Each structure stands twice: as C-alpha cells, then as structure tokens.
Amino acid sequence: MGALPDISRRAFLIGSTAVAGGVAFGSFVAQAEQVAAPAPAANPLAAGLGPNAVAFNPWVEIGPDKITLIAQHADIGQGVGSIQVVLIAEELDLDPGQFEIRFAGPSPAYFNTGFADEFAPFLAADHSEAAEAARAATLEYLRKTGLQMTGGSSTIPDTYEKLRMAGAVARETLKAAAAERIGMPVADLRTGSGQVILPDGTTIPYVHLAADAARIPPVTAVTLRDASRWRMVGRPMERLDIRPKVTGEMKFGIDLKLDGMVFASVKLNPNKGQPITAYDASRAVGMPGVKTVLKLTNGIAVIATNSWYAMKAAEAVDCVWAPSPYPAEQADHWKVLGASFAPEFLGKEWRKTGDIDAGLKTGTRVEAEYRAPYLAHAPLEPLNGIALVTERGMDVWLGHQSPQSVQQIAAAAAGLKPEQVTFHNQWTGGSFGHRLEFENVRVLAEIADQMRGTPVKLVFSREEDFLQDIPRQIAIARYRGSVADGKIVAADLQLASTAPLKGLLERMGTPSKDPDEQLKVGIWNVYYDIPNFRAASYEARGLSPCTTWRSVGASTAGFFTESFIDELIHAAGLDPLEARIAMCSVPNYRKVLETVGEMANWQGPLGNGKGRGVAFVESFGTPVAEIVEVTATARGIKIDKVWVAADVGKVVDPVNFENMVQGGIVWGLGHAVNCELTYADGAVQQTNYHHHEAMRMYQCPVIEVRGLENDRKVRGIGEPPVPPAAAALANAIFAATGQRIREMPFNKSIDFV
Amino acid sequence: MIELTVNGTKYQVDVVPQMPLLWVLRDELGITSAKYGCGIAQCGACTVHVDGRAVRSCQAPVGAISGKPITTIEGLSNGDLHPVQKAWIEHQVPQCGYCQIGQIMQAVSFLELKPDPTDEDIDLVMSGNLCRCGTYARIRTAIHAAAAKMAER
Numbered sequence: 001m002g003a004l005p006d007i008s009r010r011a012f013l014i015g016s017t018a019v020a021g022g023v024a025f026g027s028f029v030a031q032a033e034q035v036a037a038p039a040p041a042a043n044p045l046a047a048g049l050g051p052n053a054v055a056f057n058p059w060v061e062i063g064p065d066k067i068t069l070i071a072q073h074a075d076i077g078q079g080v081g082s083i084q085v086v087l088i089a090e091e092l093d094l095d096p097g098q099f100e101i102r103f104a105g106p107s108p109a110y111f112n113t114g115f116a117d118e119f120a121p122f123l124a125a126d127h128s129e130a131a132e133a134a135r136a137a138t139l140e141y142l143r144k145t146g147l148q149m150t151g152g153s154s155t156i157p158d159t160y161e162k163l164r165m166a167g168a169v170a171r172e173t174l175k176a177a178a179a180e181r182i183g184m185p186v187a188d189l190r191t192g193s194g195q196v197i198l199p200d201g202t203t204i205p206y207v208h209l210a211a212d213a214a215r216i217p218p219v220t221a222v223t224l225r226d227a228s229r230w231r232m233v234g235r236p237m238e239r240l241d242i243r244p245k246v247t248g249e250m251k252f253g254i255d256l257k258l259d260g261m262v263f264a265s266v267k268l269n270p271n272k273g274q275p276i277t278a279y280d281a282s283r284a285v286g287m288p289g290v291k292t293v294l295k296l297t298n299g300i301a302v303i304a305t306n307s308w309y310a311m312k313a314a315e316a317v318d319c320v321w322a323p324s325p326y327p328a329e330q331a332d333h334w335k336v337l338g339a340s341f342a343p344e345f346l347g348k349e350w351r352k353t354g355d356i357d358a359g360l361k362t363g364t365r366v367e368a369e370y371r372a373p374y375l376a377h378a379p380l381e382p383l384n385g386i387a388l389v390t391e392r393g394m395d396v397w398l399g400h401q402s403p404q405s406v407q408q409i410a411a412a413a414a415g416l417k418p419e420q421v422t423f424h425n426q427w428t429g430g431s432f433g434h435r436l437e438f439e440n441v442r443v444l445a446e447i448a449d450q451m452r453g454t455p456v457k458l459v460f461s462r463e464e465d466f467l468q469d470i471p472r473q474i475a476i477a478r479y480r481g482s483v484a485d486g487k488i489v490a491a492d493l494q495l496a497s498t499a500p501l502k503g504l505l506e507r508m509g510t511p512s513k514d515p516d517e518q519l520k521v522g523i524w525n526v527y528y529d530i531p532n533f534r535a536a537s538y539e540a541r542g543l544s545p546c547t548t549w550r551s552v553g554a555s556t557a558g559f560f561t562e563s564f565i566d567e568l569i570h571a572a573g574l575d576p577l578e579a580r581i582a583m584c585s586v587p588n589y590r591k592v593l594e595t596v597g598e599m600a601n602w603q604g605p606l607g608n609g610k611g612r613g614v615a616f617v618e619s620f621g622t623p624v625a626e627i628v629e630v631t632a633t634a635r636g637i638k639i640d641k642v643w644v645a646a647d648v649g650k651v652v653d654p655v656n657f658e659n660m661v662q663g664g665i666v667w668g669l670g671h672a673v674n675c676e677l678t679y680a681d682g683a684v685q686q687t688n689y690h691h692h693e694a695m696r697m698y699q700c701p702v703i704e705v706r707g708l709e710n711d712r713k714v715r716g717i718g719e720p721p722v723p724p725a726a727a728a729l730a731n732a733i734f735a736a737t738g739q740r741i742r743e744m745p746f747n748k749s750i751d752f753v
Numbered sequence: 754m755i756e757l758t759v760n761g762t763k764y765q766v767d768v769v770p771q772m773p774l775l776w777v778l779r780d781e782l783g784i785t786s787a788k789y790g791c792g793i794a795q796c797g798a799c800t801v802h803v804d805g806r807a808v809r810s811c812q813a814p815v816g817a818i819s820g821k822p823i824t825t826i827e828g829l830s831n832g833d834l835h836p837v838q839k840a841w842i843e844h845q846v847p848q849c850g851y852c853q854i855g856q857i858m859q860a861v862s863f864l865e866l867k868p869d870p871t872d873e874d875i876d877l878v879m880s881g882n883l884c885r886c887g888t889y890a891r892i893r894t895a896i897h898a899a900a901a902k903m904a905e906r
Contacts, residue, residue: 077849077886238845245850246841247834248786248826252851255785263780288769306768307789308776380790380798380851380885429788429851430885462791655845659891663848666887689795689883698876700889 041146044107045070052211056170056218058109059088059163062210067099067194072110073150073159074103074401075241076379076431078718079656080155082240084163086653090233091167091225093191094206096240103425106403108146114158115142115149117621117713119517123525124621125586127712150401151436151548153620153716156652160714164224164233172219177212178204236655241427253399253426254384258455261386262291264447265310265459267317268299268439270467270683271324272545276300278320284313293317294450301447307459314461324682326544333543333679334371337476340496340540347499347515347537350524356492359532363484366571368564370479371743372556373676374471374684376692377549381429382465383440387448388455393420394448399428401436405508409438413445432550432667436504439468463687470507471677471684472549473498477560483572488583490532491568493523495557498546499539507545515539518548522557522723525618528565528583544679550667551722554619558723559672559730559744562615566731567740576731577602577614577627584616588647588710589623592616595645596625599704605735609633610640613731615724621713622720623647626665628701628728632736636751639669639701639729644721649711661721662703668725670695674747699752755819759784760828770816774808775799777815778825786826786854790883797882800855801825807862826854829861836906837861840899848886856882860896869900 045055053063061068069088075081085101088094104110116139117124122131171191178196179186181204188199195203227234244250269276279300281293289309294301300317304310327333385398393416400406403423411418428435444458460468475497482490499516506512519537526535549555569579577597584590593616596602606612609632616625624646631638642665651657675692677684686692707717730741733750741749754765759782766781773792778784778801787810790798794809801810802824829835834842837860847853856879863870863878870878875896884892 075849077851079848238842239847241850242842242845242847245847245853246838246857248854250850251785252788254789255779257783306772306776306780308772308780311792378885379849380788380796380883381849382789428849430849432885459789462789462793659845659848659888662890663887666889667885670887688793689791690793693883694885695887695889696880696883697889697892698880700887700893703890 041107041109044105044109052214054210054214056173056213057166058104058107059166060092060170062170062206062213064207064210067094067206068102069099070102070104072104072148073155074399074425074428074435076150076399076401076428076435078155078660079239079241079653080150081427083653083656084155084159085240086232086237087159087163088167090230091164092171094194096238098194101240104148104403105425106148106407106423108148110148111142111146112149112154112158113139113142113162114154115147115152117157118152118154124618125527125589148404153622153718153720156714156716160650160652161224165222168222168224169218169220172222173213173216174206174209176219177209177216180216181209181212233652234650234654237653239653239656250427252381252429253397254381254429254459256386256397256426256457258386258388261455261457262303262451263305263307263310263459264301264303264456265307265314265461266296266299266301266443266464267314267319268296268443268464268468269321271321272468272470274298274322274324276319277322280318283316287313287316294447296443296446299443301443301458303451303456307457311461326542327679328682329680330678333474336543337474337496337540340538341478341494342538345496345538345540347519347539349534349536350520351533351535354490354532356490356532356534359490360480360482360492362489363482364571366481366483366567368479368567368742370477370560370563372475372559373678373744374474374544374546375549375671375675376466376469376471376677376686377432377434378466378469378689378692379428379430379432379434382462383434383460383468384458385440385444386455386457387444389414389448389452393422394445395422395424396441396444397424397426398440398444399426399435400441401431402508405438406441408509409441410445413442414449433548434469437470437547438507439470466687466692467683470503470545470547473500473546473556474543475556475560477557477564479560479564481564481568483568486572486574488528488530488568488572491526491530491564493526493535493561494538495519495523495536495560496538496540497556498543500546500548500552503545504547518553519557521553521619522561522617526561527586527589527618528580529585530583551619551719554617554723558615558617558619559726562617562724562727563730563742566613566727566734575604580614580616589616589618591710592623592625592645592647592708595706595708596627596643599643599645599706600627600629602627609736611732611734611736613728613733613735615727615731617720617723619720619723620716622715622717624720624724626721626724626728628725628732630729630732630736633753636753637733637736638753639699642701642703644703645706645708646717646720647708647711648715648717650709650714651707652714654707657707657717658705660717661705664719664721665703665725666695666700668722669729670699672726672729672744672746673699673752674745676745755815757815757819757823759823760825766815768815771814773811774801774813774815774818774823775810778810784825784827788851788855790852795883796852797859798852798855800858800882802858802862805865807859826858835861836902837864837895837899840895840902844891844895844898846888846891846895848888852882852884856884856892860899864896864900864903868904870896
C-alpha cells in the first residue's frame with residue numbers, strides 16, 4: 001500500500017485473530033458481504049464479450065481480431081502492468097506484442113489471494129501447522145469477501161500461480177477447440193507464438209479459434225510447466241511498459257481526453273475531512289476561461305476550458321473553512337502522541353517472552369526515545385480523474401488501487417448505486433499509498449454529478465495534492481533494553497502512533513475496532529534471540545487522519561527497532577553485523593544478513609570518517625538486510641554506497657526486481673534525510689517539492705542488489721526494501737561520527753552533502 | 754491568437770499570453786508527453802526544448818516564446834528513437850515513468866552541451882529532475898551509455 005499502497009505497494013491488513021482453529025476478522029465481514037458474490041464469482045468479462053469472442057477466465061479474452069490480457073492489480077510504477085500479463089503469456093505461449101493489456105474493473109472474481117499470509121496472525125517465518133491452517137482459513141475468507149485491492153506488496157504472491165494457471169487453461173482450451181475442429185487428438189497439438197501448431201507444421205492463430213473455444217467448457221485440468229521451460233518469467237526481459245514510457249506514448253490517467261470535456265480544479269478545506277462554510281467566488285468568475293464555480297461538500301471547484309485557468313481561478317476563490325477536529329498546531333500533535341503511552345490507548349501487547357521486568361534489571365540499562373513525522377506520498381502524477389454522469393449512471397476514469405471502493409465512494413457522492421458506476425482503471429504516475437485514498441474520487445463524483453451530461457477532467461494542483469494528502473503515521477518509540485556479559489538480555493519495545501490501516505478501513509466504509517495490525521510490524525517480528533522481550537503498540541486518538549505509506553507501519557518501527565538494536569549491540573561491545581547474524585533465529589534470514597555482509601565485504605569499523613551501518617527488517621514476509629556506507633565530510637554526511645540482500649523465494653522479474661529495490665532504498669533514505677509534514681492552523685505547511693524534497697540525483701548512492709531464493713514462498717518486493725534503509729543510514733552515521741540520530745528527518749540533527 | 758511552432762507544425766492558440774506552455778501543449782494541443790508535476794520548476798517533468806535548449810514548460814509563458822521552435826519528445830528524432838531513448842530502454846530506466854519524458858528531454862539537451870559527462874556533471878544537471886520512484890542510478894547509467902553511443906557516430 002502507498003508506498004506508493006502501495007498498497008499497493010502498500011500494506012493492507014484486516015484485524016484478525018485466530019479463533020478456534022479458524023480466523024475471525026473484526027467488523028470487516030459484515031461490510032464486505034455487501035460486495036461478496038457467490039463463489040466462484042461469475043466471470044466479469046462475460047458481459048462485455050463481442051460476437052465470436054471467448055473469455056476463458058477473468059484474465060484472458062480472445063476475439064476474432066485480438067487477444068486481451070487483464071491486469072487485475074493496478075500499476076503504480078511497480079511494473080505489475082507488465083509482469084501480470086507476462087505470467088499469463090508464459091503459459092499461453094504468447095509473445096510480447098501479440099496482445100493488449102487492460103486493467104480489470106471491480107469484481108470479486110479478482111479477490112486478492114496474496115493477502116492471506118499477511119492477514120493471518122502469525123510471523124512470516126512461522127510455517128507451523130497452525131500458521132498454515134490460519135492462512136488457509138484466511139484465503140477462504142478472502143474468497144468469500146472478494147476484496148480486490150493492490151497493496152501490501154502482494155501482487156506477485158497473489159498472481160504467481162494463479163495467472164500462469166489462467167494462461168494454461170486458455171491454452172489447453174484452445175488446443176481442445178482446435179482438436180475438435182480438425183478431428184485430431186489434443187496430444188498431437190502444440191502451441192507457440194499465439195498459434196496452435198499441428199504435427200505437419202500447419203498453424204491456426206488463437207484468434208481464429210475464439211468462436212470454437214467459446215462453445216466448449218474451459219479445460220481446467222492443467223499442469224503448470226516446470227520453471228526450466230520458462231521463456232520470460234524469472235529471466236531478464238524488457239518490461240512491457242518501458243517503450244511507451246520512453247517514447248511519450250504512454251497515456252496516464254491525467255493524459256486522457258473525452259470529446260466535449262471540460263477542465264476542473266479544486267480548492268478544498270485543508271482541515272482534512274471538514275466542510276466549507278462559506279465562499280466568495282466574485283474574483284474568480286470573470287477570469288479567463290472560467291465557465292462556472294461549483295460548491296462541493298468540502299470546498300469549491302472551478303470549471304474552465306483549460307486546467308491552468310481552473311487552477312488559477314480556484315486560487316482566487318476566498319473560502320471559509322470549518323476548523324480541524326485534530327490539533328491545529330504540530331507541537332500539540334506531538335504532545336497528544338507522547339501522552340498516548342497509557343493503558344487506555346493500548347492497541348495490543350503483540351508479543352511477550354521471558355520476564356521483561358527482571359530482564360531489564362539485569363546488567364546495563366539502555367533507554368531511548370525515537371520519533372518519526374507525518375509524511376506525504378506525493379507521487380509525481382497529482383491526483384486527477386475524469387467522470388461523466390448520464391441517465392444510465394457514471395463512468396469514472398482514474399488510476400486507483402481499490403476498484404470496488406472507487407465504485408462505492410463515487411456512487412455515494414453522486415447519489416447512485418455502486419453498480420451504476422463503471423470504473424476504468426488507468427496507468428498511474430506513482431502512488432506509494434496515495435491512490436488507496438479517495439480525496440479525488442469523492443470530489444470528482446460531486447463535480448460530475450453537478451455537470452451531468454458533460455465529461456469533466458479534474459486535476460489537483462500540486463499544492464492541493466499536498467494539502468489533501470492523508471499522510472504517513474507519526475510515531476514515537478519508547479524503548480528500554482539491557483545488556484550483560486556481551487549479550488542483549490532484554491528489549492521492551494513500546495510504540496505510540498496514529499493508526500494508518502484503521503484510518504483507511506474507516507474511510508473505505510469498513511471500520512474496525514481491532515488494534516491496527518500495521519503497528520505491530522517492526523516491533524513484534526523481531527527475529528533475534530532476546531530472552532526477555534515485549535512489544536506493544538499504543539494508538540493515539542484525535543490526531544491527523546493517516547494512511548498507508550510505502551511499507552506502512554514498518555516505515556517508522558523498522559527505523560526505531562533496528563536503530564535501538566544497534567544501540568544495544570554497541571552497548572554490549574559487539575560487532576553490529578556479526579551480532580545480528582549470531583542472534584538471528586531463522587536460518588533463511590541469517591543467510592540474508594550473511595549475504596549482505598559478503599557483498600559489502602564487512603570487516604568492522606572503517607575509520608577515516610567513514611562508517612557503515614547495517615539493518616534487517618522483515619515486512620510483508622520479505623526479509624531484507626541493508627548496509628549503508630557514509631563519509632563524514634566537511635560539508636556534511638555523504639551517502640556513498642548501499643548493499644541490499646532480500647529473499648523473495650523466487651525473483652520473477654529480475655531487472656525490475658533490481659529497479660524496485662534501488663527505488664525502495666532511494667525512497668527510504670530520501671525521506672529519512674529531509675522530509676516531514678507539519679501542521680499549522682490545521683493545514684500542512686509543506687505544499688510542494690521544495691518543502692518535501694526527498695532524494696535527488698546528487699545524493700543518490702551506488703546501490704548493489706542481490707535477490708535470494710531460499711524462502712519456500714514467493715514474496716513481494718515493492719515495500720520491504722524501505723524499512724531498513726533509514727536505520728542502516730542512522731547506524732552508519734553513528735559509526736562514522738559517534739552521533740546517534742533518533743529523529744526523522746535526520747537533517748534536523750546533522751548536515752548532509 | 755498566439756502562433757506556436759511545435760515539432761515543426763504551426764498552431765494558432767487562443768489563450769492568455771501568461772498561460773504556461775505546458776498547459777497549451779496538454780490541454781489546447783493534446784500533446785500530453787510533457788507532464789504536470791509541480792507547476793513551479795521543482796520537478797522537471799514538464800521539460801521540453803525551446804530553441805534547442807531544455808526548458809521547464811510550466812514556467813514558460815506562451816506569449817514569450819511565440820515564434821521560437823518548440824520540441825517535445827515526439828519531435829526529438831525523425832522515425833528512429835534518439836540514442837538517449839534507446840539507452841533508457843536498454844537500461845530499463847522507468848518505473849512509473851511519469852518523470853521520464855522530462856528526464857530524457859533534459860538529458861538530450863545536456864549531452865549536446867557536454868558530450869562526455871562525469872558522474873558529477875550528471876548529478877549537477879539532472880538533480881533538477883525529480884524521480885519519486887528512485888530510478889536515479891539507472892538514469893546515470895543510461896546517460897553514460899547514450900554518451901558513448903553518440904560519441905561513436
């Protein structure tokens with residue numbers, strides 16, 4: 001989720017508790033049933049098929065003149081618009097260029113099986129019978145609810161088998177149709193390059209078999225090919241969206257055009273979620289290109305002949321806003337958060353082993369407080385969308401990770417039923433969790449409803465995008481630990497935070513009373529042998545709404561925990577890498593740490609103003625170890641190099657894998673160094689990139705990446721590289737300078753080149 | 754009416770002269786390869802060439818550039834892709850891709866002035882183009898690769 005959610009790339013969890021061998025899921029069930037369909041869900045492609053066309057399953061559509069493969073997960077830059085259809089094409093014997101890619105509409109047929117592991121309340125490294133049973137029960141729950149969402153680094157776990165199966169079913173059905181037509185045994189037929197091949201070499205293109213294939217039931221008894229026979233999966237290949245993204249031909253949501261379209265921009269209450277109380281548009285109405293000014297629930301929209309005219313006029317509307325329900329000033333956010341370490345705010349004590357009180361009294365005590373601020377997602381493509389309301393209902397074109405929620409929220413905003421909303425998902429210019437939220441969806445629907453019959457394109461100004469961004473959680477860690485005889489004896493990890501996932505669920509219309517499951521990530525999944533251990537989260541109330549931001553809970557807790565573990569290791573007089581390897585209780589995870597040590601040729605302290613820091617975090621099931629090397633120069637800290645090892649079970653798309661990991665490092669480091677959102681007078685003060693810059697080219701280190709394939713499951717890589725990055729950097733700065741940095745952004749404490 | 758020449762084609766547009774070139778291209782002419790990212794020359798996603806030099810089109814009032822040749826990525830080369838584009842494909846630079854057209858337009862203009870850049874040269878010039886996905890390492894590699902190819906010609 002966000003990061004980009006990515007959700008997407010963002011995490012997405014539903015509060016879950018193991019109950020009597022099964023799994024119960026908070027209050028999501030009742031709501032989710034509204035979107036549930038009988039299992040198995042009907043094929044959503046069936047309704048849209050032309051004559052003589054066939055849809056073998058929800059992912060493969062073949063007509064007399066073209067083949068279309070359906071991508072159910074939204075592409076937010078992570079490359080799934082490519083790899084999903086490649087997984088299908090692998091088994092279907094299609095080559096790049098022989099098919100079109102279309103994003104799926106909302107349907108329970110596209111429920112995300114990839115959430116099963118993340119939702120089940122067991123550590124990723126736990127492969128016990130109970131853990132696997134809970135995961136299986138979770139999968140059935142997901143099937144029943146039909147939740148279709150991109151997020152939680154789940155696309156590959158969800159689709160790795162399912163889409164190859166979809167391709168194999170289509171292939172075998174086409175062969176069966178060909179066999180029937182020519183009266184030859186299926187066993188004598190082969191397939192290749194979009195054709196069925198007869199023993200004499202004669203070929204029948206798939207498109208010529210569509211009508212025949214539509215008349216027979218799909219052949220579902222198929223076996224997946226062995227990996228040794230793969231042509232594309234697991235091998236370096238050109239991502240299918242690279243070329244149009246280099247020629248300029250790629251149309252993102254913001255680039256679409258409909259005939260007769262008008263352009264809209266908005267000015268919305270920066271006190272998030274609050275209404276507008278009054279406005280004066282007299283300066284705006286006479287401005288060039290302006291057609292009209294509309295009142296919305298939480299602001300105004302200007303309709304104009306050009307986006308720029310609309311933005312300029314929106315700026316000129318004077319608005320009176322209802323105040324925020326959260327503290328107007330940032331200092332008070334920190335105060336409320338700091339006061340949340342109290343029993344009435346306890347989310348959950350996630351894990352407790354040994355005797356923490358006795359352990360803390362043993363040896364040398366170490367205590368530290370860490371902080372992480374609100375952050376914006378700010379994908380480079382600002383929020384936008386096109387909508388048209390007619391007598392029949394509403395069509396919506398925009399990029400989003402939650403198609404069913406778009407349907408419901410757009411419908412509610414325009415007084416329609418969800419089934420009256422047709423959602424056309426689009427390629428997006430990033431998300432990092434932003435496109436799991438609905439700030440653009442709701443106002444677009446309100447605008448289109450007031451402009452019935454006219455298509456409206458809404459583009460948020462960058463400033464509005466920042467002001468309306470539902471930010472990353474803020475968090476404070478109050479950690480205590482002790483060391484004795486060169487060992488860590490105790491670690492008591494207590495965290496207070498706003499609740500990102502619960503906030504998202506509430507805005508989706510599916511509120512949960514359970515503790516926020518994302519706040520355990522980075523505190524409970526600590527795989528070091530520490531005999532006395534406790535991890536608990538507290539949930540602050542009454543602060544800014546928050547949501548999933550690339551790597552979600554682990555983006556803050558990963559920094560806190562791996563920095564604090566480093567403090568304990570140093571207090572115990574140990575080597576940061578060797579100690580982590582020695583303490584790591586999961587053999588595959590130990591290999592990840594060992595690998596990154598080999599890559600960096602780790603040999604302890606460097607001297608000469610140089611320092612190296614290591615960090616290890618498992619998030620979304622993927623263990624990632626990183627080493628950052630810095631130099632303390634006269635102009636500040638220079639980040640020289642980063643080494644990363646990650647175990648994903650199978651590297652499905654190797655070039656893209658490396659690109660994603662490098663991008664995750666840049667994301668994690670850049671925001672840790674120089675980004676925060678602060679509130680003043682109820683609104684965030686940072687409204688464009690010069691206030692919230694993250695990493696630019698001149699700060700980008702060399703990043704060396706290695707993917708391991710030891711895990712028994714296939715894992716995602718969109719988010720997991722992010723959480724260790726900030727901690728590894730802080731640990732490296734400590735090694736180079738002796739200065740321990742406990743607060744993001746780091747540039748408040750130390751200068752960077 | 755303001756007259757513009759984009760990729761060799763003449764257009765007449767009826768907009769106020771203060772309108773930034775970006776919005777004329779996108780909303781008036783339907784040329785959407787130049788992207789809106791920040792509106793204040795902080796991100797570089799809108800980069801096009803005016804008079805053969807990289808310009809942030811979000812900060813270029815259309816009235817001030819009437820008559821000057823404007824090139825978007827569609828007009829970068831006739832038919833075949835530009836060596837910089839080829840390097841971008843070979844090294845698979847894009848993730849979301851939204852910033853990449855601006856990155857390429859900046860890199861092309863840069864390489865014309867500095868055909869054999871060092872990493873420091875690249876950092877200096879390319880730091881004006883944000884990439885939220887973090888593809889900087891690949892951009893650096895692709896620029897060096899393109900420079901090498903262009904030197905062969």
